[in-house]
Amino acid sequence: MTRVLAIRSARVIDGTGRVWENATVIVRGDRIAAVGGQRDLSVPRGARIVDGRGLTLLPGMIDCHVHLCLGSEADVVAAVEQESPSLTLLKAAHRARQTIDAGITTVRDVGSRDHSIFALQRAIDAGILPGPRIVGSGLAICMIGGHARFIGREVEGEAQVRTVAREQLAAGAGVIKVIASGGVLTPGTSPDVAQMTVRELAAAVAVAGEAGKKVAAHAHGASGMKNAIRAGVHSIEHATLLDDETVGLMREHGVFAVPTLSALATTAACRRGCGIPDSVLEKARGMTKRHQRSFAQAYRSGVRIAMGTDAGTPFNFHGENAQELERMVALGMTAMNAILSATAEAAELVGLQNTLGTIQPKRQADLLLVDGNPLKRIGVLCEPDRIVGVMKAGRFVSGPLAQA
Incomplete structure (x- = not known):
């Protein structure tokens, strides 16, 4: 009945x-x-x-940017590199429970250490474990020596990009994640420097499109964002250092911003000696105010915004995802629009607008x-x-x- x-x-x-x-x-x-x-x-x-x-x-609610393989430790790179894949998977299952307990019923996991994220997804879908729906990317696609290599596959050239993107889709990816700029957590990379070429990024977009999937691009700097937008990606993750041209391109092409304000904010709030590597602290502190201004500019300019937290980064805990909404409202977004960014707008970005x-x-x-x-x-x-x-x-x- x-x-x-x-x-x-x-x-x-x-x-x-x-x-x-x-x-x-x-x-x-x-x-x-x-x-x-x-x-x-x-x-x-x-x-x-x-x-x-x-x-x-x-x-x-829908969180469009999480990493269930990361546990919000001070040095998440060292933590995930030092533990076994099976332990990471068990911890990811616990974090999934924390996430749904917080009212997040769907997540887009945009970078995992391996393909076990798809096993977790299947277990949740089958009712074996509690957790949100997972739209996962599996491994991110990055250049050799690039950002996120600790949860990614390093590539060089369009042919390798196509091969790796197809491998992610075959493993169960519901979204493809590409790395278009340096990042905060990866040593030796600069957030404002572009990574991967437009042609490499476009190759990932083409493969994803053949499978009816979308592409999310990590990008802090304007040059990386522009490359990704011109390559045809569907969302810019972080969108930290916007300029007027980038805002115009995002509006013209209907590209979403997933601001992840909580990631830089929780890192930058820590003092030296908290366990976060000094290079990470310096990068986060140097960009936080600019990130806030970029978010406000994007919102005022009519760029579409979907909520994403980057949960799993230092002291950015799974289960505290809704803090992102508080941060967006504090920077000028209305409470209604913040809620829409975590519901209808997020559903459209993840391709579930006819369902959720x-x-x-x-x-x-x-x-x-x-x-x-x-x-x-x-x-x-x-x-x-x-x-x-x-x-x-x-x-x-x-x-x-x-x-x-």
């Missing part, structure tokens, strides 16, 4: 920009069956009823029920004791309602 559940008298932020007061949402099986005013919808006989008075219901990201009939019932109003105080979404229920595919999987 199909399960039916009704959430009544709740405030509903539906992911389209609309707010319903005293609304009812009916879930039938794993799908949303109806949304409407409390007086307009009748609850089917036998349905489980959840009292939503004082609560806000919104779509399950909004509370509408026939959509997958991934929902988050919280105590309070995040439109008045976005920090409600960051407080574990405010999470009343996390629903994935029509079942409460976390929060007090999961125990009811």
